[in-house]
Each structure stands twice: as structure tokens, then as C-alpha cells.
Amino acid sequence: MASGEMRSRRAPSSKKSKPERSRVKSRSTLPLQSTKSLSQGFRFAGGSPSSKSSSMEEASDKNESKESKTNVAPVEEEDTGSLEVNGDSPYSSRTTSMEERYLEGEEDGSSEDATSQLPAVSPSRIESRWSDTSSYGAKKKVQAWCRRTNGDWALGKILSTSGAESVLSLPEGEVLRLSTDSLLPANPEILDGADDLMQLSYLNEPSVLYNLQYRYSQDSIYTKAGPVLVAINPFKEVHLYGNDYIEAYRRKAVDNPHVYAIADTAIREMIRDEVNQSIIISGESGAGKTETAKIAMQYLAAVGGGCGIEYEILQTNPILEAFGNAKTSRNDNSSRFGKLIEIHFSSIGKISGAKIQTCKKITLNHFLCLHIIYSSIIFPN
Numbered sequence: 001m002a003s004g005e006m007r008s009r010r011a012p013s014s015k016k017s018k019p020e021r022s023r024v025k026s027r028s029t030l031p032l033q034s035t036k037s038l039s040q041g042f043r044f045a046g047g048s049p050s051s052k053s054s055s056m057e058e059a060s061d062k063n064e065s066k067e068s069k070t071n072v073a074p075v076e077e078e079d080t081g082s083l084e085v086n087g088d089s090p091y092s093s094r095t096t097s098m099e100e101r102y103l104e105g106e107e108d109g110s111s112e113d114a115t116s117q118l119p120a121v122s123p124s125r126i127e128s129r130w131s132d133t134s135s136y137g138a139k140k141k142v143q144a145w146c147r148r149t150n151g152d153w154a155l156g157k158i159l160s161t162s163g164a165e166s167v168l169s170l171p172e173g174e175v176l177r178l179s180t181d182s183l184l185p186a187n188p189e190i191l192d193g194a195d196d197l198m199q200l201s202y203l204n205e206p207s208v209l210y211n212l213q214y215r216y217s218q219d220s221i222y223t224k225a226g227p228v229l230v231a232i233n234p235f236k237e238v239h240l241y242g243n244d245y246i247e248a249y250r251r252k253a254v255d256n257p258h259v260y261a262i263a264d265t266a267i268r269e270m271i272r273d274e275v276n277q278s279i280i281i282s283g284e285s286g287a288g289k290t291e292t293a294k295i296a297m298q299y300l301a302a303v304g305g306g307c308g309i310e311y312e313i314l315q316t317n318p319i320l321e322a323f324g325n326a327k328t329s330r331n332d333n334s335s336r337f338g339k340l341i342e343i344h345f346s347s348i349g350k351i352s353g354a355k356i357q358t359c360k361k362i363t364l365n366h367f368l369c370l371h372i373i374y375s376s377i378i379f380p381n
């Protein structure tokens, strides 16, 4: 599993002199153990029967939700407008401005229609899930993480604590006597699979890794960490993309963490505040930066397209990859250069052009920037 992260933030605008909003604070730079060192299913084997069944209930709930996601009813022709992104062409003859379309979605109640077709978790379920913290106080010290000698994290039950020492029982039946200080608290099971890491009571390394792995095992590859989106490369096809999803995020009918949601926020804020936006995608080689940028561009093209230029922009990817990609030990299709992509929008929210700058790739960990540039000039469509 490789992970990357992306965040959307305002870019300095040369066109407007509005004060810039406070920037997203950078995440903690605490060293994270590679997820590769986490044994598969390390938590599942360790949970009590009751915890297992509750996790499985959660999982089956989520699977139900996922199944219904794939059953999203096709959006009606007139609504999709320029949202055709599959079959190579996001072309559309519809020229309604994005602002108008956003307003349509918000005002004509069609967003409610979309909601009814989608797997969105009902608020009552969310509330009941997160409000049931009654056993939290009792449970919070029952389980704890300890680091094994090989560096893996293991979840165990605290059998007893006396002074500076605790006795921990591990899933395999092993019983360890450890310094209490070396143990890290585990989150209550009710928080398993939280879609925002900010919701975790304990934000320690094993808890974050566990939550990401828990979600990943259910093909939920995106997780929020406040304003940052953490993406785990699935290295397989996941059914999270396409016109139905684009439409759902455009109408705000779903709020699950997704690249589309990041792109949507960027484009909305660009129009609302008339300020450029930047989406910064970072991660190690093979983490999925290029694919993530393409997914974000797909969304921008679908929402801001209509005059055909977005199709040309999307088609630059294979050409650039043909010239600039190579197989490496980490990635079969590794970009051998860094990229700074600018997508220019007209003041009515239509894509009017793009600029892609390449630069030397210096380190294995690098950034990919997607700038969303607002223009006050109305380009002819």
C-alpha cells in the first residue's frame, strides 16, 4: 500500500487583491512506520468476539452502502450536460455556465433527487454511530498498542497495570509485561473506519495506520485528515469514479472523502471568491499522484467543460506520459519529471485553457501541483 495526500488551498492571485485566507497547516511530521510492516489483519485477529462482530456489522453496513453506490441510477441526459467523461470524450454541447448549473443543482431540488438515488449514509445512522460513546469510558483503557521487536504494532488487551508496568495479552495468546509508558491507547471500536482522522480520540501512529488499513480493506481508499485528503493507492480498479459519482459530488449528494470533493471545493471557492486555487498532491514514487491528478482533472473537465478544450487538455496526459515516463523499481509507469499543471477558467466557470510545465524530479518524495486559475476575462466558448 502506498499512500499520498492532497490538499486544496488558495493560490496567490495576481488578479485580485483580496486578503488570503489562513493556509492549511502542514501535518505533523512524526515519522510513520511503513504500512508494509503492519501484518495483514493484525487487528481483526486480535479483537474480542464481540468486537469482531461489531466490526463485521460495520463492514457489512459499509458493503451494503458500497453496493448501492454501484447501483446509482444513471443521471438523465439533460442533467449530465457536459459531464460525459467516459468513452474518451467529456464533450458536450450544453453551454450553461457552471455557476448556473451549481445554482440549478441547489435550487431546483434536484440535489435531493440525486441524494435519493445515492448510497449516502442517512444522518440518523451517522448520529447514532458517533453518538454511542457510552461504553467509551469503560473501554478506553482496555486495549492498547505495543510495538513488537520487529517494529510491527500489535493490539492487545491490558490484563493488569501496576505502577510503571502493565501486562498485555496479544491475540496469539502471548502475554507481555511492558512498561506502561511504552503503550499507546487504542481508539474505541465505534471509531473503526472513521472517514476523518480528526474524529479519532487518539491520533497516534498505530491508530492512524489501523484506520487507514481498515478503510482500505473495504475499498475506501480516501480518508480525510481535516482539510487534507489521504489516498491509499489501491493498485486495482475501484468503483469510485465515473459520471454518476461526478454528478453526485457536483450536487453535493455525497460527502464521502474523494478527490472529486477536493476538486469541487476548489472550483466552488474559485468562483465564489474569484481567487486562484491550488491542489497539491504529494507522495512517494508510485503513491498515485499522477493518477490522482488525472482524476481531479477529469472532474474539472466534466464540471467546467463544454467548449471542447477540456478534451484536448485531458489528451495531453498520454502524450506526456509517452515521452516522459519509464519503468522503475517502484512504479511501472513512473513520471520522470515533475509537473505543474495550470487549468484556466473563465469568470463564468468554463475552462478556457491550460498550461503544463515540467520540471526536474529531484527526490523520490515529490509534489504535483494543479493550479486552478480564475480569470476575469470572458473567453469565447
Ligand SMILES: Nc1ncnc2c1ncn2[C@@H]1O[C@H](COP(=O)(O)OP(=O)(O)OP(=O)(O)O)[C@@H](O)[C@H]1O
Pocket: 233, 234, 235, 236, 237, 238, 283, 284, 285, 286, 287, 288, 289, 290, 291, 292, 331, 333, 334, 335, 336
Ligand atoms: N486511484 C487509483 N486506482 C487504481 N490504480 C491506481 C490509482 N492510483 C494509482 N494507481 C496505480 O498505481 C500506479 C502508480 O501510480 P502513479 O503513476 O500515479 O504514481 P506516482 O505517485 O505519480 O509515481 P511517480 O512519482 O513514480 O510518477 C498506476 O500506474 C496505477 O496502476
